[in-house]
Amino acid sequence: MNAPGPDEELMLRYRAGDAAAFEALYGRHKGGLFRFLRRQCASASAAEELFQEAWIRVIDARERYEVRAKFSTWLYTIAHNLLMDHYRRQGRRGVEGSLDDDDPPAEPIANPDDGPERVFDRKRQAERILAALDAIPDVQREAFLLQQEGGLSVEEIASATGVPFETAKSRLRYALAKLRTCLEDLR
Amino acid sequence: MTDPRDPLLDEAYRESARDEPPRSLDARILARARESVAPREEAPSEMWPLRRPQHWLMRWRVPLAVAATLLVSATITLMIQDTGVDVVLEDAPPDDRFPPPRVTERRADRGGETAGPLTKPMPAEAGRSAEVPIPAAEAIPKVPEPPFVMMRGADELRPPPASAKRETAPAGPELQAGAVPAPSRAVVPPGSRSESFSAPGSQAESTLSMRDDAATRERERRESAGNDLEQSRRSLDVASSAKAPTPLTKAESPEVGGTVSALPAPPTSAIPETPAERATVQLQRAPSAELPRGSAAAPPLAAAPPAPAAPGHGLATPEAFVERIRELRRAGRETEARELLEELVRKYPAFPLPDDLRARR
Numbered sequence: 001m002n003a004p005g006p007d008e009e010l011m012l013r014y015r016a017g018d019a020a021a022f023e024a025l026y027g028r029h030k031g032g033l034f035r036f037l038r039r040q041c042a043s044a045s046a047a048e049e050l051f052q053e054a055w056i057r058v059i060d061a062r063e064r065y066e067v068r069a070k071f072s073t074w075l076y077t078i079a080h081n082l083l084m085d086h087y088r089r090q091g092r093r094g095v096e097g098s099l100d101d102d103d104p105p106a107e108p109i110a111n112p113d114d115g116p117e118r119v120f121d122r123k124r125q126a127e128r129i130l131a132a133l134d135a136i137p138d139v140q141r142e143a144f145l146l147q148q149e150g151g152l153s154v155e156e157i158a159s160a161t162g163v164p165f166e167t168a169k170s171r172l173r174y175a176l177a178k179l180r181t182c183l184e185d186l187r
Numbered sequence: 188m189t190d191p192r193d194p195l196l197d198e199a200y201r202e203s204a205r206d207e208p209p210r211s212l213d214a215r216i217l218a219r220a221r222e223s224v225a226p227r228e229e230a231p232s233e234m235w236p237l238r239r240p241q242h243w244l245m246r247w248r249v250p251l252a253v254a255a256t257l258l259v260s261a262t263i264t265l266m267i268q269d270t271g272v273d274v275v276l277e278d279a280p281p282d283d284r285f286p287p288p289r290v291t292e293r294r295a296d297r298g299g300e301t302a303g304p305l306t307k308p309m310p311a312e313a314g315r316s317a318e319v320p321i322p323a324a325e326a327i328p329k330v331p332e333p334p335f336v337m338m339r340g341a342d343e344l345r346p347p348p349a350s351a352k353r354e355t356a357p358a359g360p361e362l363q364a365g366a367v368p369a370p371s372r373a374v375v376p377p378g379s380r381s382e383s384f385s386a387p388g389s390q391a392e393s394t395l396s397m398r399d400d401a402a403t404r405e406r407e408r409r410e411s412a413g414n415d416l417e418q419s420r421r422s423l424d425v426a427s428s429a430k431a432p433t434p435l436t437k438a439e440s441p442e443v444g445g446t447v448s449a450l451p452a453p454p455t456s457a458i459p460e461t462p463a464e465r466a467t468v469q470l471q472r473a474p475s476a477e478l479p480r481g482s483a484a485a486p487p488l489a490a491a492p493p494a495p496a497a498p499g500h501g502l503a504t505p506e507a508f509v510e511r512i513r514e515l516r517r518a519g520r521e522t523e524a525r526e527l528l529e530e531l532v533r534k535y536p537a538f539p540l541p542d543d544l545r546a547r548r
Contacts, residue, residue, distance in 0.1 A: 014220070014224070017224045018224070019220055019221040019224050019225075022217075022220040022221075022224075023217055023220070026213070026216065026217065026220070030207065030208055030213065031205075031206075031207050031208075034206070034207060034208040035204050035206060038206065048208065048209065048212055051208055051212065052212060052215065052216060055216045055219075055220075056216070056219060059216075059219055059220050059223050060223070062223060062224070122202060122203070125199060125202065125203055126202070126203030126204070129199060129200055129203045129204075130203065147190065147192075148197065148200050148201070148204070149204070153190055154190045154191075169190075169191065172190070172191050173191045176191055176192075176193050176196065179193075179196055180193060180196060183196065183199060
């Protein structure tokens with residue numbers, strides 16, 4: 001199996017009919033995209049549905065794909081649009097409130113070398129971070145998640161969300177500031 | 188320009204965010220990705236149902252069946268249009284139950300229409316009838332009309348012009364040499380069966396209309412004998428008018444089947460005037476009336492001495508005798524008129540004589 005190249009190259013290979021290229025591409029971005037959607041959807045089933053729909057759109061656009069931007073930017077742009085449609089269907093602008101009580105936040109993967117105390121601290125830290133994310137506005141949260149999960153720059157975040165660069169930068173800056181405040185005790 | 192970042196926050200978030208999509212979801216997405224790049228013939232899809240390859244005969248059976256049906260129908264239609272009923276008439280064996288004369292008779296019975304020969308079957312029928320004589324009373328049997336006769340077109344049953352028929356009427360029927368002797372005048376000549384009704388004049392029509400009557404048949408037989416005498420007399424008249432009596436050969440003699448129609452029609456004044464001529468006729472009439480026509484035992488006419496024709500020769504009916512007697516008397520030829528009257532009485536004893544003739548007798 002050839003070593004996976006850049007995302008755009010993998011997508012071009014997949015366009016040429018290489019299914020393995022798509023598997024490599026999918027392995028790279030499946031966790032970040034899923035968490036991006038999961039952090040902004042009220043339910044896991046909705047996040048999974050949006051996640052599947054995003055990848056189906058990538059698959060269907062295989063023959064028309066052209067390298068005009070980073071693959072991650074294109075992928076998260078698709079996810080952003082799906083999320084906006086989802087919000088419209090739900091009658092709300094975003095996940096402003098906390099997560100549903102029946103849908104607890106995902107458990108962080110425990111490190112086998114960690115002791116029980118360390119595992120407990122990680123779990124507690126994750127709950128606090130997720131709670132801090134839920135507390136900030138959705139646009140700020142989205143900007144933060146695009147930076148953390150998608151690895152997008154401010155310019156790419158602006159392109160994916162369809163806002164000016166400065167707007168995206170300010171959203172990201174506000175998000176970081178609020179999260180620092182919420183997680184001050186972790187420092 | 189550097190993006191706003193907090194490394195401590197980034198590390199804290201990455202440690203807390205490790206959740207992944209379910210494996211089942213991964214499998215569905217990857218399967219869909221592989222399906223999209225797989226060749227279509229190897230990827231059965233609901234949108235592309237498979238088609239079983241069919242044999243060419245199975246694919247073309249309906250068009251072939253329709254084409255074959257149309258071809259057979261067109262062929263049969265063309266055959267019917269081209270041949271019609273003639274196929275049945277010409278290919279069918281000759282059936283004696285439907286003799287051709289009946290067609291002529293039927294049309295003659297219709298009145299206004301004159302009988303004419305059929306276009307196709309008539310020559311063969313005429314040739315056959317020339318070899319087999321048909322008695323007068325049996326020549327027209329009462330047989331139901333065959334349906335195929337009426338299936339012919341009306342144009343083919345159209346009779347020939349009346350003038351064409353009358354051309355042969357005065358000369359009498361044509362008799363081929365070597366023909367079988369006929370017992371009566373009803374022998375069908377080879378030319379056309381309608382000629383048997385056309386000569387001599389209206390007498391044939393009257394006899395046909397009363398052919399079921401036995402008395403009429405007897406009378407017809409007598410008239411035929413008179414015709415024979417008339418024919419003999421005509422031949423003698425021609426010979427005497429030329430003042431050079433040429434001996435007739437057996438083939439030329441009407442008594443043995445010679446062609447009578449080739450001879451010129453006798454004039455009405457051909458009745459023998461002199462006793463010598465009448466004697467010749469009487470001498471000739473005696474054997475010809477007793478012997479059948481065309482008989483091989485008939486003596487050659489060349490050996491017979493010229494004899495005067497009988498006064499009543501050529502008069503077929505007693506009315507004709509009466510008219511002839513009156514003409515002779517008006518002409519002052521009392522002797523001949525008396526002889527003719529005696530012949531009338533002798534030939535038709537039951538005929539009631541008119542008062543003028545009875546008084547002078």
